[in-house]
Amino acid sequence: MGNGSSSHGKHHDHRRPDSRYASYSGPASPAYSGPASPGAACQRHSEPPATARSEGGIGGGGGSVSRSSSFGYSRALQHKYGIIPDTFRSIAQEKLREVGLESSNLIVAVDFTKSNEWTGKQSFGGRSLHAIAPGVANPYEQAIDIIGQTLSAFDEDNLIPCYGFGDVTTHDSGVFAFNEGQRPCNGFEEALQRYRAIAPHVQLSGPTSFAPAIEAAVRAVEESGGQYHVLLIIADGQVTRSVDTPPGVFSKQEQDTVDAIVAASNYALSIVMVGVGDGPWDMMEEFDDALPQRNFDNFQFVNFTRVMASSRAPEQRAALFALSALMEVPLQYRACTEMGLLGRTMGRMPPSVPKEPPPRVRAADAAAARAASLAAATMPPHLNPDSAPNPFGDPLGTPSAYTYGAGSTAAAADAAPASGGAGAGGSECPVCLLYPKNTAFQCGHQTCEECSRQMSNCPICRAPVTMRIKLYS
The missing domain is CATH 3.40.50.410 (von Willebrand factor, type A domain)
Known part of the structure; x- marks a missing residue:
């Protein structure tokens, strides 16, 4: 059942025994x-x-x-x-x-x-x-x-x-x-x-x-x-x-x-x-x-x-x-x-x-690890959200009224732009590159829902995440 080293012998040998x-x-x-x-x-x-x-x-x-x-x-x-x-x-x-x-x-x-x-x-x-x-x-x-x-x-x-x-x-x-x-x-x-x-x-x-x-x-x-x-x-x-x-x-x-x-x-x-x-x-x-x-x-x-x-x-x-x-x-x-x-x-x-x-858990773990690695990377100064416009264009899609996290429904609807710009990296999540983008942050950038749960800062503009907005096509 779990592995790990300790003075109490919890480091386990999982070789399959011969007996039933x-x-x-x-x-x-x-x-x-x-x-x-x-x-x-x-x-x-x-x-x-x-x-x-x-x-x-x-x-x-x-x-x-x-x-x-x-x-x-x-x-x-x-x-x-x-x-x-x-x-x-x-x-x-x-x-x-x-x-x-x-x-x-x-x-x-x-x-x-x-x-x-x-x-x-x-x-x-x-x-x-x-x-x-x-x-x-x-x-x-x-x-x-x-x-x-x-x-x-x-x-x-x-x-x-x-x-x-x-x-x-x-x-x-x-x-x-x-x-x-x-x-x-x-x-x-x-x-x-x-x-x-x-x-x-x-x-x-x-x-x-x-x-x-x-x-x-x-x-x-x-x-x-x-x-x-x-x-x-x-x-x-x-x-x-x-x-x-x-x-x-x-x-x-x-x-x-x-x-x-x-x-x-x-x-x-x-x-x-x-x-x-x-x-x-x-x-x-x-x-x-x-x-x-x-x-x-x-x-x-x-x-x-x-x-x-x-x-x-x-x-x-x-x-x-x-x-x-x-x-x-x-x-x-x-x-x-x-x-x-x-x-x-x-x-x-x-x-x-x-x-x-299970495979889906391992896939989510891999996506979270990539998200953490991306979030830890140093962003160039010109991408500072307080001093520069978004170089990737406006994100795709119009948010629905379904929101979770901080903020009200009305504030969430106002937070994400509704224009149909190119977005960052097409329709796939820019973090895991596996799932479609279906969640927007208050800054307007999007990831998949799985990756959005792992984010404390937007992976594109580095703005602190205060809101997550579920998108429906």
Whole structure:
């Protein structure tokens, strides 16, 4: 899942292993084949007693682990951590430290399935959940920001592998890295920045399976030498179940996800699944507490929409979301410690290797790099916008009333000349030379929309960009 050098072993070797997925959980832990009745695995456990849910309680938990283990875990340990109750009322960093959390490495996996286009109908004003707009953080941005800030104090090298899944290049069989060369993001700030840069260019698809993201996280744990990791999966829907799947039978995506969660309990890995959008979330809530085949309860689900829809102040909602998402992490970390999972590797890898970013993302990156290079070049004095007329002539086209960025619609319409001069370089964007010019700056010069997003100064006259105007032919 990400590459990068650090003292903690996050520099990953992505050579494809000889073994297949079924073997990466280790020969002593056979792959989970599913219950005789799939409903049994999703049967909701009753709420733990109040005493087990008290502030700071550690030893609670219901449900035993029926599967025998050859890793040397006692039944008492498996019973103790089989179902971890939602224990803490506060997830402040000092509370995490109190329970012994010393180091945690964050991994982020983002859902790019097609349903993101409509599952914000009620919860996000009908917009795509991946919509990027100035001053308005979408649910994915909010989740990365809140969890990233909370866990950043525990990530010593501050490297965050970030992945996407469910797009046209991965579907339900893999993940792609946010950065080329599978380079991890440097802190949650870069993770946010990178998400915003790639989201407009990823082609959404499907179906939905969390197994590839979990496999990639297991690979990261193995490559780090068994360091403790938290996998943050942010998704707009639960695992795909087609209408022709018979009752009492798992779909392929459901079975793959169940198998991956169970196999991941052999590693120092916590899985936090954050549901954004309108849902439904019934199956994810059942997965949270109803997989007794695991060595410890390694999966936590939180309904982001429900938490953030409360009437509390924004800061309180953010704190409540962090609480809901991370309340089981201290006990999961302690379970990994007592079971000897920290610092242990299996010597096996999941078969899939994270892919490079999708082609459209790489093309946008190349355009942005060219734009940055052009913007950094020193302009001749005679092209100073304060002292010389535009030597390239007036730009083409008449702007529409659709604008974004600073300024009003009327001001935007007045800002771009409507004459049909030659423009700079014909109809192609003068920066990337790939896409047609369809966005004008307040100075009148034009680029494609993709390049315009990267510009702080006009690439032609160097005037600071205060307005971007979408053009329609």
